[in-house]
Amino acid sequence: MAEIILKNITKEYENGFQAVKHIDLEIKDNEFVILVGPSGCGKSTTLRMIAGLEDISEGDLYLDGVRINDVSPQNRDIAMVFQNYALYPHMTVYQNIAYSLRIKKVPKDEIDRRVKEVASSLGLTDLLDRKPGQLSGGQKQRVAMGRAIIRHPKAFLMDEPLSNLDAKLRGQMRVEIADLYQRLNTTFIYVTHDQTEAMTLGTKIVVMRDGEIQQTDNPTNLFNYPANKFVAGFIGTPTMNFFDAEVVEENGQVWLKTKDGKIRATEEKAAKLREGNWIGKAVTGGIRPEHTVFCSEEEAAFKGEVSVFELLGSNAIIYVQCGDERIVLNTDDTVHQEHGKSVYMKVKESRLHIFDPETERTITN
Amino acid sequence: MNTRYSDNRPLPLRILELLGKILILGTAGIFTAFPFIWMIVSSLKTKADILNTSVFFPPDPQWSNITSILFDSPIPKYIFNSAWVSLVIVALQIISGAMLAYALVFLKFRGNKLLFGIVMGTYMLPVAATYIPSYIILADWHMLDSFKGLIISSTVSIFGIFLLRQGFMQIPKGLVEAARMDGASHWRALWEIVCPMTKSSFITFGLMNFISTYNNYMWPSLITKTSNYFLVSQGLRAFFIRDGAYGTEWALVMAASAVVVVPLLILFAFTQKWFINGIGGETGIKG
Known part of the structure; x- marks a missing residue:
């Protein structure tokens, strides 16, 4: 007691x-x-x-x-x-x-x-x-x-x-x-x-x-x-992926524009971004490796080349080099990915985290 | 085989080396032990034999020298005085030294390093420099010419504090912290955790200080005048010049000296193992 x-x-x-x-x-x-x-x-x-x-x-x-x-x-x-x-x-x-x-x-x-x-x-x-x-x-x-x-x-x-x-x-x-x-x-x-x-x-x-x-x-x-x-x-292994992005609004829809593409902000996140006056400003995006997936070129938020493939048994960790950023995927698709292979990735929008690049505080989770 | 490693050198060379070692160590040993042996041998001689340098061993051992010292002289009383006064002093020195060393090593307080510096600074001071102030203090307290004065003036040993501090520093602080968390006071942590782990430091400290207090001459002779309060060294000197017989009763003086050393030899024989360990810095903690 x-x-x-x-x-x-x-x-x-x-x-x-x-x-x-x-x-x-x-x-x-x-x-x-x-x-x-x-x-x-x-x-x-x-x-x-x-x-x-x-x-x-x-x-x-x-x-x-x-x-x-x-x-x-x-x-x-x-x-x-x-x-x-x-x-x-x-x-x-x-x-x-x-x-x-x-x-x-x-x-x-x-x-x-x-x-x-x-x-x-x-x-x-x-x-x-x-x-x-x-x-x-x-x-x-x-x-x-x-x-x-x-x-x-x-x-x-x-x-x-x-x-x-x-x-x-x-x-x-x-x-x-x-x-x-x-x-x-x-x-x-x-x-x-x-x-x-x-x-x-x-x-x-x-x-x-x-x-x-x-x-x-x-x-x-x-x-x-x-x-x-x-x-x-x-918290979390492998650690969350962080990337630079810009908040834009097109046709009433809020997007995070990344280097290689864009990610749609859900209604809830869009409301927070509008509320905080973030439209048109730079933010830091965050997405966990398990919420990052491979996709086609059209849907891609990131593109890069596979650098390391780690098979852990039931799942695999894939490290992808995207310019000077590195994106990590944690996937249960254990098909081997060749080193140097070009890949496209998107994120699960609802699991996107957005941070203030200056104070590093969370804007929306 | 008792060799630690195989030696491939020719036999004569090895014998030569062994002889060399025996010669060097033997000579050093004889030089060190000779005065002591001479004293023992002389204690069994007659007055005339002592002065006759052509005879080393007594032709007719005078055991009566020893018995007269044991039964007809004040020497046993001086031995008793020395023994119990030294015992009390060493006990007090161990308690005060252990407490201060514990504070220096395990407690965090402002001025910890400064305190240790001051303590060590006093160690550098010649002992004689403290005689006058100590004498004046004892005189003010009416403790001159008494056992009380002898004991009170020696309750702290700087050497002991240093020795125990070095020993305590080998103990991981976490052990004392664990004892504190277990509900132990500092006092218990000191005697139940720290002390058993630094046993050899304590024994070394006790033995060395016992010997030096037991044999101490200068300070006790300054503050005691009455023969009732004499320690051995002072008692020996008094015995030596008794009745104006300055330097005439050599055989008895030698016998008295031999008798006086016996308690120390016995003590050393029992604590030898720990004594050497303590000097070597071994604290009994392994791995």
């Missing part, structure tokens, strides 16, 4: 560098919140401020309505899983998991019962007498989670917990974390730079860049309605 509210939180270091700039964020009870963004965006710093491991330079942090800026981490009742696990090397797995309960002076037999319960739920029962040095990466990860779970904390913080694992194990642990979330019914705050983790685990995703929040929303909305070009480019 925890509701965490960040109000106008800023982290400024002694040298004047601002790692986090005036962010506001409301995390409701039982939410799985993901802080995602490129390295240096301030996501880990934000998490560490919630944990109490970094001082807050400005703003207020509330946990269940109580301001906790000056509460030390030991008294916040929040558990954290670290990127490098941070297991105590001189203690056994049992002692590592039991440590927080020992501090709380929980009776020995109850500690024993709870450690065994947690160990069995994480498949650690046979490893309880081992030291962390004798464990594999995945096992260490489980011990780190066990150490967090056993306390029944108000919230779980996870700082890139899967980044030290290999791809296969990462996928497996991701499922385990999702399962854990379902079972524990507690607030999770999870930092990652991996947007697959973000999209699959989170109920709410916070996209950050340069210490600022770019957008906070659920995975579906984030994917379909990005607030700006950065979010549009950050």
Whole structure:
């Protein structure tokens, strides 16, 4: 049970560098919140401020309505899983998991019962007498989670917990974390730079860049309605195609004129463009690879030459060079495309995103 | 085979090299150990034999020298004084040193580097330069000529702070942060997480400072006058010049010196493994 509210939180270091700039964020009870963004965006710093491991330079942090800026981490009742696990090397797995309960002076037999319960739920029962040095990466990860779970904390913080694992194990642990979330019914705050983790685990995703929040929303909305070009480019693989275009109006119909052709704006998008006075102006268009398709020359918005064809099994990624722009297609048509072949492409009009080229804000999705 | 790698050189060359090593190391070893051996040997001689340089080993070992030191002299009392005063001092030095080193390494605060600079700056100061101010402070506090004064004036060891800081810096900060998140106070994190991981630094610190406090002569002799409060070095000197017998009771002086060293040798034998580790910078953390 925890509701965490960040109000106008800023982290400024002694040298004047601002790692986090005036962010506001409301995390409701039982939410799985993901802080995602490129390295240096301030996501880990934000998490560490919630944990109490970094001082807050400005703003207020509330946990269940109580301001906790000056509460030390030991008294916040929040558990954290670290990127490098941070297991105590001189203690056994049992002692590592039991440590927080020992501090709380929980009776020995109850500690024993709870450690065994947690160990069995994480498949650690046979490893309880081992030291962390004798464990594999995945096992260490489980011990780190066990150490967090056993306390029944108000919230779980996870700082890139899967980044030290290999791809296969990462996928497996991701499922385990999702399962854990379902079972524990507690607030999770999870930092990652991996947007697959973000999209699959989170109920709410916070996209950050340069210490600022770019957008906070659920995975579906984030994917379909990005607030700006950065979010549009950050969420989704392969990344969204961006292209320069000019908004024109012909016979009452609004079009985006590209280098090689034009794209009709749907009624809804046309209304937004008219409303914002964009007719006759340059904009940045965006279309996801899965919404870009091959077509005939007459319908084409883009033309170019195939540069790379990647077959992924049930689908294929095709990279097409169009002058100095590159358009990527994600298609389930897996017929091989020769390098250098001339192709024509159009977009699914309803899935077109249009951005302000100056501010990079979304004009219409 | 005990060789680490195969040696294809001819046998005579290898023997020659071995002999060379034995010669160099043996000579260095004898030079280092000779005064000590001489002391032990002399402690079993008569007064006359000591001054007779043509005889090295005692023809008739005088065990009575040792027994008279153990049972009829104040030396055991001085050993006891030295031992418990050193023990208390080292305990206080470990506590204060560990706390400061922890703050320097794991806490973020303004002036952290400056503080460390000042601490190290005092290390550069000649010890004798602090005698007068320390003496005046102890006099003001009415602690001259007392165990209290001896202990209070040595509660902080700069060397120890430095040694522990170097050890602590090998520990990933995440471990202390994890302990904090687990609900541990800084005090618990220091003694339950950091200390067990830097055991050899603590043992090295404890042993080295125990030896130097145990043997300390100059400072205790400045602040204590009553023989009840003497530590061994000072006690030895008092014993040496007792009753105006300056330099006449050599055999007993040697026996007393030998007896005084025994506790240190025993201590060293038990902690040797950790001691060497600590000096080598090994903190017991692997991989």
